[in-house]
Amino acid sequence: AQSVTQPDIHITVSEGASLELRCNYSYGATPYLFWYVQSPGQGLQLLLKYFSGDTLVQGIKGFEAEFKRSQSSFNLRKPSVHWSDAAEYFCAVTNFGNEKLTFGTGTRLTIIP
Amino acid sequence: DTAVSQTPKYLVTQMGNDKSIKCEQNLGHDTMYWYKQDSKKFLKIMFSYNNKELIINETVPNRFSPKSPDKAHLNLHINSLELGDSAVYFCASRGGRGLTYEQYFGPGTRLTVT
Numbered sequence: 001a002q003s004v005t006q007p008d009i010h011i012t013v014s015e016g017a018s019l020e021l022r023c024n025y026s027y028g029a030t031p032y033l034f035w036y037v038q039s040p041g042q043g044l045q046l047l048l049k050y051f052s053g054d055t056l057v058q059g060i061k062g063f064e065a066e067f068k069r070s071q072s073s074f075n076l077r078k079p080s081v082h083w084s085d086a087a088e089y090f091c092a093v094t095n096f097g098n099e100k101l102t103f104g105t106g107t108r109l110t111i112i113p
Numbered sequence: 114d115t116a117v118s119q120t121p122k123y124l125v126t127q128m129g130n131d132k133s134i135k136c137e138q139n140l141g142h143d144t145m146y147w148y149k150q151d152s153k154k155f156l157k158i159m160f161s162y163n164n165k166e167l168i169i170n171e172t173v174p175n176r177f178s179p180k181s182p183d184k185a186h187l188n189l190h191i192n193s194l195e196l197g198d199s200a201v202y203f204c205a206s207r208g209g210r211g212l213t214y215e216q217y218f219g220p221g222t223r224l225t226v227t
């Protein structure tokens with residue numbers, strides 16, 4: 001069965017600093033990978049996705065993620081965070097023909113001035 | 114233009130009551146989902162429908178019954194509500210099967226059972 005691990009439950013970053021949120025997946029087939037963001041009291045918004053091709057993918061709000069098959073990772077990065085980036089971030093995985101998305105447990109991002 | 118909408122946004126009710134949550138998507142998607150998010154933010158899939166056909170039915174108490182009158186709507190009815198049903202319920206939709214895999218989420222319905 002596929003699984004997703006987000007090892008960091010909570011991360012605090014200063015505004016303007018760089019950010020990296022970790023995501024590791026476990027699945028035998030080629031994964032399709034996603035990052036979602038959930039602002040307080042809101043639904044989940046898709047930040048970016050990886051299906052195939054270039055392993056560095058760009059998303060909305062200045063986020064990017066890099067797929068590393070050898071490390072089974074899909075880490076999310078942003079060079080300079082803004083206070084509005086404070087939210088819960090979820091990594092998710094599926095694969096071809098699979099109707100389900102498997103979500104990680106989320107990483108809560110706090111931004112300090 | 115709201116892509117995936119849910120009503121109500123908040124629902125407070127007593128144990129033993131029956132309640133429904135409605136979901137509509139205007140994205141023209143074929144597949145819709147219900148998720149439950151617990152107090153620790155863990156997201157668990159409950160059901161999925163494709164073109165009004167049930168395709169995913171996770172281990173959910175049979176007090177929960179989804180209904181899809183058409184492919185743009187997926188409602189969730191809950192009988193005999195229990196304290197443990199308190200959570201945020203999200204509806205999501207996805208494009209045609211085998212074509213795309215990203216899901217688009219509604220704003221959520223916060224259910225509180227007292």
